[in-house]
Amino acid sequence: MNNRNAFPVQVVLALLIINGILFLMEMTASGRQLIELFALWPLGSGSDFGFGSGLFDGAAPGFQVWQLVTYSFLHGGVFHLLVNMYALWLFGSRMEMVWGSKAFLIYYFVCVIGAALVQLLVASQGSGPAYPTIGASGGVFGLLLAFGMTFPNERLMLLFPPVAMSAKWFVIIYGAVELYFGVTGSMAGVAHFAHLGGMLFGYLLIRYWRNHPPRYR
Template identity: 60%
Template sequence: MPFNLPRITKILLIANIVGFALQWLLGDARMQVFELWPLGDSLYDPSGSAPSFMPWQLLTYGFLHDPSNIFHLAFNMLALVMFGAPLEYTWGERRFLTYYLVCVFGAGLCQLLVGSIAVSQGELAYRTVGASGGVFGLLLAYGMLFPNQRVMLLFPPIPMKARTLVILYGVFELSLGLTGLQPGVAHFAHLGGMLFGWLLIRYWRGQPPFGKRKPPDRRPPLRVVR
């Protein structure tokens, strides 16, 4: 465990590991109330066979992972450490935690909408788990704050600027979400995390749609007469 991590990044890392351990020890069925489920069980599923959506799921799902796929947890936690630590050092604990939770919530909200629409069209209700929405939000923030920082992909190992990586991931996720070429992955949740992170950063900066920057003062400086 890398104990030299900043405090909030370390807490988020431990929380995700604990959530994974609870799923493995207690069984996934007992943790369903904390996973994100669409609205279809109450609106479109009269039999009530699907678990119910509860408001807290918009946050708790982000601390759970598929217990049969440890690689999902491992890659998310690696990204949390890589991108979260420098952001927390830059922003401080409170702003970093706010940003991460907003991204998790926004990703869950987008996935809730997409999943509920799918169920209303006759598809079976399915759960959503994983920290990927928050992680994609961190990736976007890293690319915005450190656009020229060189990062290395794992597969394939290609170095590129952080800004380029964010753009490629965004386009990749959008194309997979629209085409459905990779089912079983919440691509719109990933995009939702990036979208809400982008909106929050623009809010903090006072940029549209939340405000307008004052135009630069192009008047010549006042002449000082001595």
């Protein structure tokens, strides 16, 4: 038996473990340093930008290139973590079994980085205090899109309201809701355009793979 058959979702499991460990570290005295160094800060942020919550005493840390990835391993609370990790397991495990671990890993972080780039672009158009972006949602929304494109007719059950619908409609509705919230500014504090960025970059990579199948599948 080869390793892929014996342990088909090794990347998903590793991501779950890393996210869990870092969340526990966020709960310690080093949590502030983790946010300073590894959250996604807007371009140009630094001593000229105040941080609205008061956590950083008037100065926001600046953007660093590694934050394009590391922000995805931090979360703002237990509910934030659990929702993202549940979706990562639900959709990610299926996609890793379809694609294989290497292709899955590349796809996930393309979505994470794409979400970060879109968020940086949107944040650069605003003004006021600089806020960090954290969470795996960009990657998760990319996986949601991949699941809907791969299994379009599979039935999914919503939690609120408890309604069953096909995966393709689930993706369409979720994407439309995120676009509405992003454009209208509803649900402040949620990086809606980052979610859409994860879906966009995921879609572009899937389209590319359909014409140029990766050799590392």
